[in-house]
Amino acid sequence: QGELVESGGGLVQAGGSLRLSCAASGRTFSNYPMGWFRQAPGKERDFVAAITTTGSDTFYADSVKGRFTISRDNAKNTVYLQMNSLKPEDTAVYYCAADPEGTFTSDDAWASWGQGTQVTVSS
Numbered sequence: 001q002g003e004l005v006e007s008g009g010g011l012v013q014a015g016g017s018l019r020l021s022c023a024a025s026g027r028t029f030s031n032y033p034m035g036w037f038r039q040a041p042g043k044e045r046d047f048v049a050a051i052t053t054t055g056s057d058t059f060y061a062d063s064v065k066g067r068f069t070i071s072r073d074n075a076k077n078t079v080y081l082q083m084n085s086l087k088p089e090d091t092a093v094y095y096c097a098a099d100p101e102g103t104f105t106s107d108d109a110w111a112s113w114g115q116g117t118q119v120t121v122s123s
Contacts, residue, residue, distance in 0.1 A: 002024060002025065002026030002027035002029065002098075002112060003024070003025050003026050003114075004022055004023070004024050004029075004096045004097070004098060004112055004113065004114035005022065005023050005024075005025075005114055005115070006020060006021065006022050006094065006095065006096050006114045006115065006116060006117040007020070007021050007022075007023070007117060008020040008021050008117060009094060009117030009118045009119045010118075010119070010120070011120045011121075011122065012086055012119075012120070012121055012122070013121070013122050014086060014087055014088055014121055014122065014123050015085060015086065016086050016121070017082070017083060017084045017085075017086065018083045018086065018119060019080060019081070019082050019083070020036070020080065020081040020083065020094055020096075020117060020119070021078055021079075021080055022034070022036075022078060022079045022080070022081075022096030022114055023076075023077065023078050024077040024078065024079075024098065025077065028077070029077055029079075029098050029099075030053060030072075030074035030077060031053060032053060032098045032099040032100075033050055033051060033052050033053055033098075033099070033100055033104065034050065034051050034070075034072060034079040034096065034097065034098050035047070035048070035049060035050035035051070035070075035096070035097045035098075035100065035104060035110060036048040036049045036050075036070060036079075036081045036094060036095065036096060036097070037094070037095045037097060037107055037110075038090075038092035038093065038094045038095065038119075039092055039093050039095070039116075040089075040091060040092040040093075043092075045095065045107045046061065047061050047104070047105040047106070047107070048060070048061055048064055048068065048081070048094070049061070049064065049068055049069075049070040049081060050070065050100070050104050050105075051070045051071065051072055051079065053074075054074075055071060055072050055074075058070050058071075059104070059105075061105075063089075064083075064090075067083065067084050067085045067086075068081060068082065068083050068084070069081070069082040069084075070082075081094070083119070086119075086121045087121060088121045088122065088123045089121075090119060090121050091119060091120050091121050092118075092119060093116040093117065093118050093119075094116060094117050094118075094119050095113055095114055095115075095116045096113070096114040097110035097112060097113050097114070098110065098111065098112040099111040099112050
């Protein structure tokens with residue numbers, strides 16, 4: 001099945017930066033598009049960003065466009081989310097996902113998920 005493990009979350013002040021990592025193991029995730037979602041308390045899990053298998057194309061939610069950057073290193077089987085200019089509304093558990101089928105902005109489309117990493121942005 002494979003496994004996805006997120007890391008890099010934490011507490012940061014508004015305006016700060018964090019870099020999340022998602023390490024994949026158990027199968028070659030370089031064969032799959034990868035994505036990031038987030039879930040704030042009491043809310044649904046929302047699409048954040050996605051990247052194609054080679055990294056040639058990236059996609060972002062409007063709320064993070066221009067502030068977040070998704071990238072991948074297929075040699076390391078790892079995908080990253082660089083988050084700059086963080087805002088308190090970015091506070092959420094961030095999840096890595098792989099192998100979408102269908103509408104990639106919907107969490108129903110993704111077959112594999114990590115356990116999540118907490119990001120908290122203080123004002």
